[in-house]
Amino acid sequence: MTPEQLSQIGADEAAARASAPQRLYVCMAAGCISSSSDAVKKSLEAAVAERGLKGTCPVTGVGCMGLCSRGPLVSAEPAGILYQDVSPGDAGEIVQSLSGEPVARLQCSRDLPFFKRQVGVVLENSGRIDPERLEDYVAAQGYEGLVQALTEMSPAEVIEQVSRSGLRGRGGAGYPTGLKWSTVAKAQAATKYVVCNADEGDPGAFMDRSVLESDPQRVLEGMIIAGYAVGASRGYIYVRAEYPLAITRLNVAIRQAKHHGLLGTQIANTEFAFDIELRLGAGAFVCGEETALIASIEGGRGTPRPRPPYPAQAGLYGAPTLINNVETFANIPAIIRKGGDWYAAMGTARSKGTKVFALTGKINCTGLIEVPMGMSLREIIFEVGGGVPEGRKFKAVQTGGPSGGCIPEQFLDMPVDYDSLAQAGSIMGSGGMIVMDDSSCMVDVAKYFMEFCMSESCGKCIPCRAGTAQMYDLLAKISEGRAGMGDLEMLENLCDMVKNTSLCGLGQSAPNPVLSTLRYFRDEYLAHIQEKRCPAGVCAIKQEANA
Amino acid sequence: MNPAAPDVKTLRIDGVDVSARADQTVLEAAREKGLSIPTLCHLDGLSDVGACRLCLVEVKGTSKLMPACVTRVEEGMEVTTQSDRLLKYRRMILELLFAERNHVCSVCVANGHCDLQWLGQAHGLTHVQFPYRYPKLSVDASHMRFAVDHNRCILCTRCVRVCDEVEGAHTWDVMGRGIESSVITDLQQPWGESDTCTSCGKCVQVCPTGALFEKGRARSVVKDRDFLPYLAMMREGKR
Amino acid sequence: MSKVRLATVWLDGCSGCHMSFLDMDERLLDLAGRIELVYSPLVDYKEYPENVDVVLVEGSISSEEDLHKIKKIRERSKILVSLGDCAVTGNVPAMRNAFKTGDVLRRVYVENVSVPSPTPNQVVPALLPRVCPVHEVVPVDVFVPGCPPSADTIFFTLTELVEGRRPDLTGRTRFGA
Ligand SMILES: Cc1cc2nc3c(=O)[nH]c(=O)nc-3n(C[C@H](O)[C@H](O)[C@H](O)COP(=O)(O)O)c2cc1C
Ligand code: SF4
Ligand code: SF4
Ligand code: SF4
Ligand code: FES
Numbered sequence: 008m009t010p011e012q013l014s015q016i017g018a019d020e021a022a023a024r025a026s027a028p029q030r031l032y033v034c035m036a037a038g039c040i041s042s043s044s045d046a047v048k049k050s051l052e053a054a055v056a057e058r059g060l061k062g063t064c065p066v067t068g069v070g071c072m073g074l075c076s077r078g079p080l081v082s083a084e085p086a087g088i089l090y091q092d093v094s095p096g097d098a099g100e101i102v103q104s105l106s107g108e109p110v111a112r113l114q115c116s117r118d119l120p121f122f123k124r125q126v127g128v129v130l131e132n133s134g135r136i137d138p139e140r141l142e143d144y145v146a147a148q149g150y151e152g153l154v155q156a157l158t159e160m161s162p163a164e165v166i167e168q169v170s171r172s173g174l175r176g177r178g179g180a181g182y183p184t185g186l187k188w189s190t191v192a193k194a195q196a197a198t199k200y201v202v203c204n205a206d207e208g209d210p211g212a213f214m215d216r217s218v219l220e221s222d223p224q225r226v227l228e229g230m231i232i233a234g235y236a237v238g239a240s241r242g243y244i245y246v247r248a249e250y251p252l253a254i255t256r257l258n259v260a261i262r263q264a265k266h267h268g269l270l271g272t273q274i275a276n277t278e279f280a281f282d283i284e285l286r287l288g289a290g291a292f293v294c295g296e297e298t299a300l301i302a303s304i305e306g307g308r309g310t311p312r313p314r315p316p317y318p319a320q321a322g323l324y325g326a327p328t329l330i331n332n333v334e335t336f337a338n339i340p341a342i343i344r345k346g347g348d349w350y351a352a353m354g355t356a357r358s359k360g361t362k363v364f365a366l367t368g369k370i371n372c373t374g375l376i377e378v379p380m381g382m383s384l385r386e387i388i389f390e391v392g393g394g395v396p397e398g399r400k401f402k403a404v405q406t407g408g409p410s411g412g413c414i415p416e417q418f419l420d421m422p423v424d425y426d427s428l429a430q431a432g433s434i435m436g437s438g439g440m441i442v443m444d445d446s447s448c449m450v451d452v453a454k455y456f457m458e459f460c461m462s463e464s465c466g467k468c469i470p471c472r473a474g475t476a477q478m479y480d481l482l483a484k485i486s487e488g489r490a491g492m493g494d495l496e497m498l499e500n501l502c503d504m505v506k507n508t509s510l511c512g513l514g515q516s517a518p519n520p521v522l523s524t525l526r527y528f529r530d531e532y533l534a535h536i537q538e539k540r541c542p543a544g545v546c547a548i549k550q551e552a553n554a
Numbered sequence: 555m556n557p558a559a560p561d562v563k564t565l566r567i568d569g570v571d572v573s574a575r576a577d578q579t580v581l582e583a584a585r586e587k588g589l590s591i592p593t594l595c596h597l598d599g600l601s602d603v604g605a606c607r608l609c610l611v612e613v614k615g616t617s618k619l620m621p622a623c624v625t626r627v628e629e630g631m632e633v634t635t636q637s638d639r640l641l642k643y644r645r646m647i648l649e650l651l652f653a654e655r656n657h658v659c660s661v662c663v664a665n666g667h668c669d670l671q672w673l674g675q676a677h678g679l680t681h682v683q684f685p686y687r688y689p690k691l692s693v694d695a696s697h698m699r700f701a702v703d704h705n706r707c708i709l710c711t712r713c714v715r716v717c718d719e720v721e722g723a724h725t726w727d728v729m730g731r732g733i734e735s736s737v738i739t740d741l742q743q744p745w746g747e748s749d750t751c752t753s754c755g756k757c758v759q760v761c762p763t764g765a766l767f768e769k770g771r772a773r774s775v776v777k778d779r780d781f782l783p784y785l786a787m788m789r790e791g792k793r
Numbered sequence: 794m795s796k797v798r799l800a801t802v803w804l805d806g807c808s809g810c811h812m813s814f815l816d817m818d819e820r821l822l823d824l825a826g827r828i829e830l831v832y833s834p835l836v837d838y839k840e841y842p843e844n845v846d847v848v849l850v851e852g853s854i855s856s857e858e859d860l861h862k863i864k865k866i867r868e869r870s871k872i873l874v875s876l877g878d879c880a881v882t883g884n885v886p887a888m889r890n891a892f893k894t895g896d897v898l899r900r901v902y903v904e905n906v907s908v909p910s911p912t913p914n915q916v917v918p919a920l921l922p923r924v925c926p927v928h929e930v931v932p933v934d935v936f937v938p939g940c941p942p943s944a945d946t947i948f949f950t951l952t953e954l955v956e957g958r959r960p961d962l963t964g965r966t967r968f969g970a
Binding site: 291308312313461465466467469471472473474475480497500501507508510 | 619650685687708728735
């Protein structure tokens with residue numbers, strides 16, 4: 008496809024939209040589908056047909072609109088009226104209202120800070136385009152970045168823009184993306200690979216799933232640009248098999264991109280060729296670790312191996328391999344289109360751009376948000392997220408999943424960026440935020456995450472395999488009121504040892520939830536140990552323990 | 555001073571000046587100098603996996619501990635192989651192993667020539683601070699000549715590697731995750747029914763503990779592992 | 794100098810450690826001048842005395858009785874020595890831990906006997922669900938692994954203790970020695 012053909016698709020699409028004065032968008036991402044948005048879509052279609060509006064008011068399935076807890080969500084465009092908790096029975100009323108006043112009963116205000124405070128880069132199209140139509144993506148400036156990169160920029164110039172943007176990897180560790188790209192670009196090898204890490208396995212995280220379900224073409228575009236920049240001609244997306252909808256949409260997206268000459272050979276009429284294949288993971292958390300992921304793509308057992316060599320030096324099949332997270336790739340098209348400086352203008356000194364977070368737990372607006380880096384936790388939780396429900400008291404927020412930590416109230420005004428979170432004893436991780444109120448017991452929380460790490464440990468190295476099991480047993484002992492102070496000391500010793508001696512990030516960070524809760528909520532541990540009491544009333548203290 | 559040849563690196567290990575080929579590991583360089591670093595998963599002649607973490611050493615300039623068996627020597631490197639911290643971690647690793655499965659040395663076929671046992675002794679381990687886990691594990695004695703006792707397995711994967719890399723049979727592999735991991739023969743068939751096992755006995759020889767042993771001996775003889783570097787050397791020579 | 798008040802205790806073990814103790818032979822006479830044996834299965838005292846300086850504990854904690862005894866022993870002794878693998882690791886007695894107590898008793902008293910006899914539930918103390926080494930129940934001061942520790946090891950341990958030093962057993966003994 009030539010640049011001219013691309014703009015033609017965009018123009019045709021715009022014309023088609025103009026001919027339909029009204030449109031109804033129904034969220035068809037996993038969150039809303041789980042509350043039967045597909046049935047809502049069917050009845051809306053029926054209601055539209057009944058009133059003979061089929062030509063003038065198409066009903067379109069779109070990606071995630073963010074406020075997952077209020078699903079199914081429907082929006083009436085171009086007015087932008089948002090309806091929440093829609094049931095199939097509401098369809099007639101909604102279609103009727105298109106020519107009059109909105110249905111007040113179902114309306115969800117767009118003036119909520121939840122919407123107002125967000126900045127869409129990765130999610131700019133989310134909830135606004137049909138993820139199964141390439142034309143929709145193109146109409147929203149999709150693939151402009153790719154065509155620009157291929158026709159106007161050298162690979163080095165592409166990397167230059169990525170470096171200037173200050174983008175850091177969104178998969179957890181926050182490694183500078185530009186630096187990683189240039190390492191792979193500099194590697195001398197006939198074959199190189201680009202791998203997209205879509206294994207997302209942290210409990211409470213669904214950022215990557217949502218991006219793939221809502222705007223899959225964006226991830227493909229990011230990967231193709233990366234392939235051009237580093238000199239690779241083949242890419243893999245490693246996605247967990249538990250994400251069937253994301254897989255379907257990726258397959259559709261790949262097929263459409265190939266059909267339009269944006270993937271395969273002679274991309275955008277240039278000499279550049281790039282192909283993308285899906286690889287399904289069986290849902291082991293450790294397969295998100297890059298070396299384990301590579302082993303799994305190769306058909307081996309998904310266990311990490313020591314680094315160096317890093318994948319950028321010797322990765323998939325021994326070739327230099329660029330491996331980035333879904334959200335990292337999803338940032339790329341906008342960075343190329345608008346320039347690295349535009350991106351770098353958002354965020355803080357060392358954490359640029361925006362970040363997608365999955366808000367869950369004891370928070371009013373459960374769902375997916377994208378905000379500039381550096382927004383404070385208080386703003387995210389109490390403004391965007393609408394605060395803690397039922398008038399209960401905020402206690403802590405868990406970030407970074409099983410590798411992260413719990414951040415207490417006194418840090419609420421801290422800006423959310425890589426460095427501040429690390430200083431507070433947690434990590435950015437992939438963007439999961441689990442809010443806890445005073446009904447949570449921090450020993451119980453630590454035990455939950457340790458159980459996760461214990462069962463997800465690959466078993467290769469001793470500290471993680473046997474250490475997490477011992478730590479879990481100790482936490483269980485503490486929570487049941489059977490532990491003494493010696494057990495706490497043993498737990499702290501194990502945390503130190505497992506953190507410093509484990510082979511991969513899973514083991515190295517498995518003690519974090521324990522360490523951070525010990526740092527800020529030591530009194531709760533002591534209450535379980537010395538007073539045989541669970542202050543939050545969560546843990547079942549064994550009767551004989553009191554004797 | 556002679557400028558070092560390009561493929562030779564000079565480094566300091568425990569204050570001793572050491573020179574090594576660029577493709578050597580810290581472990582190899584140290585051992586050639588007679589400096590000892592404890593290992594369990596490493597075995598001369600097999601690929602390294604860096605799994606047991608006993609060989610972790612301190613390298614000046616990084617706060618991360620590095621596994622000596624997979625860390626290449628570098629010019630000017632300063633390595634510490636013995637420190638209070640390393641000793642503490644190594645002890646804890648050994649203790650975790652003793653507590654993980656059922657090690658009853660007094661009635662074990664490997665008593666007296668077991669790597670785990672003597673490493674424990676060498677590290678002054680007089681008891682295990684962690685609670686013993688006492689998992690219920692099986693013994694597979696279906697093979698005509700050999701048996702595997704999972705109670706004694708430390709999951710070093712030496713058997714897996716020797717069978718794959720040296721014998722070429724790949725009878726052994728690892729199944730399961732975390733604390734539930736286990737070595738298996740073929741697709742978890744009884745060893746005696748394995749189609750791929752050639753009964754060469756290499757796995758038995760490389761096993762550091764009493765997990766793999768030859769039947770019919772009250773106490774296994776001292777295992778012979780010298781054949782491995784020899785085999786590796788001969789094969790390289792042929793290439 | 795007053796004599797060191799020594800006790801030796803036999804919990805769930807095979808008495809091999811006590812045999813090894815006796816194996817010190819004539820060295821026992823050396824020790825005798827500096828030690829007063831205040832309690833032991835080798836002599837006939839009924840009640841564990843107060844103010845014991847050093848106690849050698851053989852055997853693991855396997856029954857309610859062992860548990861009861863070891864707590865009293867700990868209270869009344871200054872230095873508690875876990876002697877031998879059963880006390881230090883649980884050793885052979887702990888091999889039953891992978892099984893349920895009921896299954897173990899059935900195996901012993903029902904399945905494996907030629908003349909069936911009832912499973913004892915009187916006089917004999919009840920088994921604990923899980924056999925454990927001494928230090929999982931009470932603090933232990935000195936660990937002497939070995940099955941059994943050699944007479945030399947025991948002699949070294951006792952001489953050091955009598956001299957008021959903590960014995961360093963590194964390299965002298967090991968599990969299963
Ligand atoms: C246990 C473990 C699990 C991980 N899981 C993921 C994951 O699900 N998705 C991901 O993108 N990165 C994951 N990572 C990080 C990857 O190893 C790697 O750093 C990342 O994919 C690099 O991409 P980025 O530079 O774009 O962040 C995980 C790391 C560890 C140690
Ligand atoms: S740290 Fe855990 S997950 Fe990572 S290699 Fe070791 S056992 Fe496997
Ligand atoms: S394998 Fe080694 S450590 Fe384990 S019981 Fe046998 S001799 Fe002891
Ligand atoms: S059977 Fe022996 S060689 Fe194989 S993993 Fe277990 S301990 Fe290692
Ligand atoms: S010998 Fe290096 S990690 Fe095991």
